[in-house]
Structures are given as structure tokens and as C-alpha cells.
Amino acid sequence: MNPRKAFLSVLAVLALVAVHFSQARLNVDRQTLGLTQAGVLSNAPPVLAFTTVALGGFRGIIANALWIRSSELQDDGKHFEAVQLADWITKLQPHFSAVWVHLAWNLSYNISVKFPDPEDRWLWVQRGIELLRDEGLKYNPHAIDIHAELARQFHHKMGANLDDAHLTYKAHWAEEMHRALGGGRPDFAELLHPSTPEAKARVATLVGKYKLDPALMKKVDETYGPLEWRLPETHAIYWAMRGLAEGRGAGDLRMLRRAIFQPMQMAFHRGRLVTNQFSQKIEFAPNLAMIPNASKAYLDQMAAEEEEGMRESFGNAHKNFIRDAVYFLYTYNRMAEARKWFAYVQKTYAADPNVTKWTSVEDYALSRLIEDVNETSRDRVRAFLEGSVESAFMSLVEGDPDRFQGLMLFAEKVRSNFVDRTQNKSSQQRVPLPEMADIKREALLRMLSPQSPFPPEFQGRLRTEMRLPTDWGKPTGTNNAAPPVNIGAPKG
Known part of the structure; x- marks a missing residue:
């Protein structure tokens, strides 16, 4: 054999051996550095696996066929099969951010509502969020539309009340965050510098499972807080701010800007998480402390x-x-x-x-x-007055005397305004509104009745706060017919 050919043959063999030993390491490095254009199709039918390898750059053709088949399966109610196809599509087109956005939206908005059980719906909504957060951003860490959709799902799907199961979503998320944060309010000093095994485990959960960066959480809270991190709207703000900081390339930054001030408005309207001490269910109340920072959020995004x-x-x-x-x-x-x-x-x-x-x-x-409430609609005005008075009494029991006084004063002004506007109208002359003292007495009778939905503990505290006899409102009560003394002024 020609010595030159023999040398080249040996060199080729050595090169093949070197490639064999280095290929595995190169594959690991490509995956770690995010250079892999597509993941391996697991559990795929042999035909799909073969055609994917055979067609190579023609993966888009395969993806289109899978899109069509997935839509057909979903129309037929075969949701689990459709989701499996969706998983293959994301593996075929991992760097096409619109794929992740559409599939996550489909899971959370279209498929979830096919299930009447709120617990089942929560699983689909949760999967939609995980698809964006855990997988979509792994392949597209700077995609503006993925950040915007993630923020929208926290704000609109979980935070708003448009879905019948929204309270289930909120309850599950509040429970998860309470457990992950170790309580209601994050200890940012501990999260940034964990020193105990419990704190380190907590940070590992936040970063590993929920993809929450404690440093960015602290920045968000300092900018627009203090925020309630157990509520979904706070996480909408987090992902919007992360998108504004890390977003690159094409995308509508306005979606992210809206995803800051709109959830801030929601945090103002019902951003205070309250556990009902009688039913032990979570309730939502206005958070008036958010007004200055919510206004700031609007102004910041207007300036940008x-x-x-x-x-x-x-x-x-x-x-x-x-x-x-x-x-x-x-x-x-x-x-x-x-x-x-x-x-x-x-x-x-x-x-x-x-x-x-x-x-x-x-x-x-x-x-x-x-x-x-239409100023000439007596029924609507009375409904408002009764609702306001009941809300006032509930606020008093819950330890909020300022809200009690505010609601009572407002109700009295509404009634006076209605009477002034309708005093010469026949409807007012036929069926005038009751006096406020009568409305208050009737509200107390309803709330203190044995048939009322309020538990005995609530009723006892209401009697105490209003300085009522212990039998007032009961069938054996001796003074139920007359308005109670000092009905407009609680004790203290």
C-alpha cells in the first residue's frame, strides 16, 4: 500500500475514534447552552421518529400535519391525545415562540373549560402556565410574547373573575405560594442569603419549580409593593417586568406594559387576602394602600x-x-x-x-x-342600601370600624339624594323608601336570625359590637320590634 494512503487511513480511523468519544460530551454541552434546535421525540410513533430524522430540515411539514391532526382530535373531544401531539409540535419547533404561546393559551382557555369540575380545570390551567414558564422560556428566554402570555394568564385567567372556577385557581395558587414562601409575606433577606436548611430548601423550590428569582422579586416589591405574593396578579407583574428587562427581538412591549398597570389596578380592587375566621375560606378585599404605587405604574408605562x-x-x-x-x-x-x-x-x-x-x-x-343605581329606581336603591348596611355590619365584626362608618354615612347620603330627586314623583309617594333606622334594624334581624347563614360566633360578636342584648334577634327576644339603641354607633 502506498505509504501516504496508509497514513491517511490511520488518520481517518483516529479521527473517527476521537469523534466517537467527544460526540456525547458535545451533545450535553449543546443542551446545556441552549444550542439544541430540537429535543428528542420521546414516546413518538416509529413513523414519526423515522420521518423526522429522514426529512431533517423539512420538520415544518411534519409540524403542519400534526397541527391539523391535533385540531381534529380536540374537536372530537380527545383532549389528551391532542395534548400529546402538541408536545411533539413543540419539540419539532422549539424556537418558534408563537407555538408555545398558542398551545398554552389553548390548554388554559379552550380545553380547560370543557371540564365542569373546577379541580380538573385547574390542572389544565396549571399545565398551560407550566408549558410557558418551564419549557417555553427554556428554549426562548428572551421571547417577549411568551413573557406577555405568561403575565396575561396570571392576570386574566387566574386573577380575573371571568372563569367560573377562578376562586379554585386562586385558592390553589395562594396555598402553593404560602407553602413555598413559608408564610404570607416573603422574607427577602432570608431568600437572598439563606442560612438555614429550611431557607435553602425554600429558595430551591422558588427557583427550581416556580422559576422565581428572589432578587427580581425584591425589586418588583420595592418598585410597586408591598405586594401580596400569594395572589396571581403579583406574578403577572413579576413576569411582565422580567419580560421588559430581558426581552429581545420582535414583540409588542405594550403588552408587557399593560401587564404591569392592569394587574396593579386589580391589586387595588381586591389585592388584600383575608381568611374568613368563620368559614376559613380565603376572601379578597380592596387594598387601598396600593393607590400610590398603582398610579406610579400607570405613569411609568406612559413615560416609556x-x-x-x-x-x-x-x-x-x-x-x-x-x-x-x-x-x-x-x-x-x-x-x-x-x-x-x-x-x-x-x-x-x-x-x-x-x-x-x-x-x-x-x-x-x-x-x-x-x-x-338609577336614581329613580326605588328597588335598586333599596337593594344598594341593604347591601351597604350589611357590608357595614360585617366590616365592624371583622375589625374595620372606619369602613363601617364610611358605608353607613354613604348609605344615608344615597337615601337622602334619592328622596330629594323623587320627592315630587308619584312612585315615591306610593312606596317611599324606609327610614335608615328601619333598614338597619331589618338588616340586623336578618343577620341575627337563627335561619341566617352567619355562624353563632359571628352573631355573638355583632351583638357585642352593637351593644345589643344577648337575646336580641332571637325568637324569644323581648325588644325586636323597636330599633336597637345606638344602632348607628358601635361600642368604643
């Missing part, structure tokens, strides 16, 4: 917006939020703050006649109510 038309749109949303804040503060009897924000919106949006036409916070608050 370059297009004039969108800035104006964000400004309208901010204006409406401040008007809501004034209304809520007024109903909670926090008059100084209500007047402060009323003056702010009057000054900031002085060019809007719908803002400046109100000369006092009292007139504005009453006008907001009249939008909801």
Missing part, C-alpha cells in the same frame, strides 16, 4: 411609551383608575385621602370636562353611585 396615541390611551386608563380610587376612599370614610386624589385628578386632567364638572368629592362619589 413613544407613540403619542398610546400615551393618551394609557393616560385615559390612569384617569379612570384615580377616579375609582377617589370613590373607594370615600366609601371607606378616608376623606382626607379622597380629597387629595380628587384634587390630583382635577389638576392632572383639567382639560377633560368630565373631570372638572364635579366641584366636590361628595358630589362626585354620589354621581358614581347613581351610575350604578
Whole structure:
């Protein structure tokens, strides 16, 4: 044999041996560094596995066929088979972010609602979030649309009340976060510098399972908090801020900006997590402390917006939020703050006649109510009055006397306003509204009745707070016919 050919043959054999030993390591490094264009199809039919390898760059053709078949299966109600095909599609097109967004949306919004059991729905919604968070971002860490969809699912699917099972979603998420955080409020010093085995395990769970960076959590909380991390809207803000910080390439940043101030508005409306001490169920209450930072969120995103038309749109949303804040503060009897924000919106949006036409916070608050209850509809006004009075008594039992007083005063002004507007109308003359003392007495009788849904502990505390006899409201009570003494003033 020619010595040169023999040398080249030996060199080729040595090169093949070197490639054999290095290939495994190269595959591991490609996976670790995110250079792999597609994962291995596990549990795929032999035909799919073969055609994938054979066609190579023509994977898109296979993916299109799988899309069509997946839609057919879903139309036929074969959801689990459709999800299996969806898993193969993501492996064929792992760096096409729109694939992850669509499939996660389909799981959370389309397939979940096919199941009547809220617990079953939660599993599908949870899977949609996991698909984006755990897999989509692994292959597309800078994708704006994946961050935006993740924020939207926390805000709109879990946080809003448009899904019949939304309370189940919130309860599960609150329980998971309570367990992961070791309580209601994160200890950021401990999360950033864990020193105990429990703290280290907690950080491992947050980072490994929920993909939450303690440093970014702290930044989000310092910017717009203190936030309630057991509620989904807080996580919408987290993923939106992460998307704004890490997003690259094509994508609509406005989706992320909206995913900050809209959840902040939600955190204001019902961002206080309360455990009902009688039913032991979680309830949601307004968090008035969020008003300054929610306003800041609107202003921050307005400043970041370059297009004039969108800035104006964000400004309208901010204006409406401040008007809501004034209304809520007024109903909670926090008059100084209500007047402060009323003056702010009057000054900031002085060019809007719908803002400046109100000369006092009292007139504005009453006008907001009249939008909801027609001033000539006696039944609707009475329903509002009874609801407000019952809410006031519940607030008193729950230890919120300011809200009690605010609701009572507001109800009295609503009734007075209704009487003034309808005093010359025949409907008012035929069936006038009851006096406030009568409405309060009837509300107490309903709430203290043995047939009421309120437990004995609640009823006992309400009697104590209102300084009522222990038998008031019971069938054997001796003074149920008359309004109780000091019905408008709780003890203390």
C-alpha cells in the first residue's frame, strides 16, 4: 500500500475514534447552552421518529400535519391525545415562540373549560402556565410574547373573575405560594442569603419549580409593593417586568406594559387576602394602600411609551383608575385621602370636562353611585342600601370600624339624594323608601336570625359590637320590634 494512503487511513480511523468519544460530551454541552434546535421525540410513533430524522430540515411539514391532526382530535373531544401531539409540535419547533404561546393559551382557555369540575380545570390551567414558564422560556428566554402570555394568564385567567372556577385557581395558587414562601409575606433577606436548611430548601423550590428569582422579586416589591405574593396578579407583574428587562427581538412591549398597570389596578380592587375566621375560606378585599404605587405604574408605562396615541390611551386608563380610587376612599370614610386624589385628578386632567364638572368629592362619589343605581329606581336603591348596611355590619365584626362608618354615612347620603330627586314623583309617594333606622334594624334581624347563614360566633360578636342584648334577634327576644339603641354607633 502506498505509504501516504496508509497514513491517511490511520488518520481517518483516529479521527473517527476521537469523534466517537467527544460526540456525547458535545451533545450535553449543546443542551446545556441552549444550542439544541430540537429535543428528542420521546414516546413518538416509529413513523414519526423515522420521518423526522429522514426529512431533517423539512420538520415544518411534519409540524403542519400534526397541527391539523391535533385540531381534529380536540374537536372530537380527545383532549389528551391532542395534548400529546402538541408536545411533539413543540419539540419539532422549539424556537418558534408563537407555538408555545398558542398551545398554552389553548390548554388554559379552550380545553380547560370543557371540564365542569373546577379541580380538573385547574390542572389544565396549571399545565398551560407550566408549558410557558418551564419549557417555553427554556428554549426562548428572551421571547417577549411568551413573557406577555405568561403575565396575561396570571392576570386574566387566574386573577380575573371571568372563569367560573377562578376562586379554585386562586385558592390553589395562594396555598402553593404560602407553602413555598413559608408564610404570607416573603422574607427577602432570608431568600437572598439563606442560612438555614429550611431557607435553602425554600429558595430551591422558588427557583427550581416556580422559576422565581428572589432578587427580581425584591425589586418588583420595592418598585410597586408591598405586594401580596400569594395572589396571581403579583406574578403577572413579576413576569411582565422580567419580560421588559430581558426581552429581545420582535414583540409588542405594550403588552408587557399593560401587564404591569392592569394587574396593579386589580391589586387595588381586591389585592388584600383575608381568611374568613368563620368559614376559613380565603376572601379578597380592596387594598387601598396600593393607590400610590398603582398610579406610579400607570405613569411609568406612559413615560416609556413613544407613540403619542398610546400615551393618551394609557393616560385615559390612569384617569379612570384615580377616579375609582377617589370613590373607594370615600366609601371607606378616608376623606382626607379622597380629597387629595380628587384634587390630583382635577389638576392632572383639567382639560377633560368630565373631570372638572364635579366641584366636590361628595358630589362626585354620589354621581358614581347613581351610575350604578338609577336614581329613580326605588328597588335598586333599596337593594344598594341593604347591601351597604350589611357590608357595614360585617366590616365592624371583622375589625374595620372606619369602613363601617364610611358605608353607613354613604348609605344615608344615597337615601337622602334619592328622596330629594323623587320627592315630587308619584312612585315615591306610593312606596317611599324606609327610614335608615328601619333598614338597619331589618338588616340586623336578618343577620341575627337563627335561619341566617352567619355562624353563632359571628352573631355573638355583632351583638357585642352593637351593644345589643344577648337575646336580641332571637325568637324569644323581648325588644325586636323597636330599633336597637345606638344602632348607628358601635361600642368604643
